[in-house]
Amino acid sequence: MRVDVLTIFPDYLAPLRLSLIGRAIDEGRIDVRVHDLRDWTTDRHRTVDDSPYGGGAGMLMRPEPWGAALDAVLGEEPDVRVVVPTPSGEPFTQALAHELAAQPRLVFVCGRYEGIDQRVLDEVGERARVTEVSLGDYVLNGGEVAVLVVVEAVARLVPGVIGNATSLVHESFADGLLEGPAYTKPSVWRERAVPDVLLSGHHGQIARWQRDEALRRTSARRPDLVAALVPATLDRRDLEVLEACGWRPTADGARLERSAAPVAD
Numbered sequence: 001m002r003v004d005v006l007t008i009f010p011d012y013l014a015p016l017r018l019s020l021i022g023r024a025i026d027e028g029r030i031d032v033r034v035h036d037l038r039d040w041t042t043d044r045h046r047t048v049d050d051s052p053y054g055g056g057a058g059m060l061m062r063p064e065p066w067g068a069a070l071d072a073v074l075g076e077e078p079d080v081r082v083v084v085p086t087p088s089g090e091p092f093t094q095a096l097a098h099e100l101a102a103q104p105r106l107v108f109v110c111g112r113y114e115g116i117d118q119r120v121l122d123e124v125g126e127r128a129r130v131t132e133v134s135l136g137d138y139v140l141n142g143g144e145v146a147v148l149v150v151v152e153a154v155a156r157l158v159p160g161v162i163g164n165a166t167s168l169v170h171e172s173f174a175d176g177l178l179e180g181p182a183y184t185k186p187s188v189w190r191e192r193a194v195p196d197v198l199l200s201g202h203h204g205q206i207a208r209w210q211r212d213e214a215l216r217r218t219s220a221r222r223p224d225l226v227a228a229l230v231p232a233t234l235d236r237r238d239l240e241v242l243e244a245c246g247w248r249p250t251a252d253g254a255r256l257e258r259s260a261a262p263v264a265d
């Protein structure tokens with residue numbers, strides 16, 4: 001996979017060279033190229049911003065450097081996916097990370113200030129698929145930190161980047177649930193014992209306990225994820241655990257809804 005990042009702060013992307021992603025770059029699994037947008041300015045001051053038409057606070061990014069930069073980086077290649085981090089984008093999810101991991105080329109566009117002139121995204125949208133993504137309902141100073149997050153989430157799904165692929169199966173969101181608690185040695189620490197079942201060696205019971213904990217934690221922290229579950233995909237024990245957390249199937253059985261205050265934690 002090739003990843004291009006266009007930014008006025010190339011140094012912000014330096015951490016991409018570290019850790020697992022850094023190794024994937026060294027091994028040639030991912031080709032990351034960071035470009036300074038100011039290289040495509042033509043004036044003495046290397047200007048990239050200007051005041052918005054119609055007034056309003058702050059500055060916007062002018063279209064000319066972006067147009068020239070995207071022409072150069074996109075080239076004539078088909079199958080380039082352009083990703084633009086912005087608080088007005090669609091939520092970035094694990095499902096979108098999987099989708100992006102299947103692309104041969106990603107081009108990240110880092111906006112600063114109040115954003116980028118809309119014509120840039122309209123125009124590039126005529127020659128590439130453009131996806132505006134938001135990390136969450138808060139405002140960052142620019143897209144660079146969001147690109148670090150998105151590239152990390154995507155790159156670890158590229159085959160070969162993570163040594164143990166089964167660890168991808170059991171992680172949060174793979175099955176629509178948060179992961180439950182996990183423990184390592186020692187078995188007792190500061191008088192706190194690891195749950196007995198995890199030391200029992202009963203793989204079936206351990207898997208069941210982990211699933212129960214995942215269901216309880218998801219109910220407590222992310223009720224929106226429980227509300228998105230389809231009861232037909234759950235087993236009898238799943239439904240018992242969720243019932244104890246205050247959930248019941250809707251009358252048509254298609255979803256779950258809150259019945260009462262949780263009976264147990």
Ligand code: ADE
Pocket residue numbers: 085086087133134135136137138139140141142143146
């Ligand atoms: N740029 C600024 N805020 C952002 C956010 N919440 N998500 C993605 N990109 C952003």
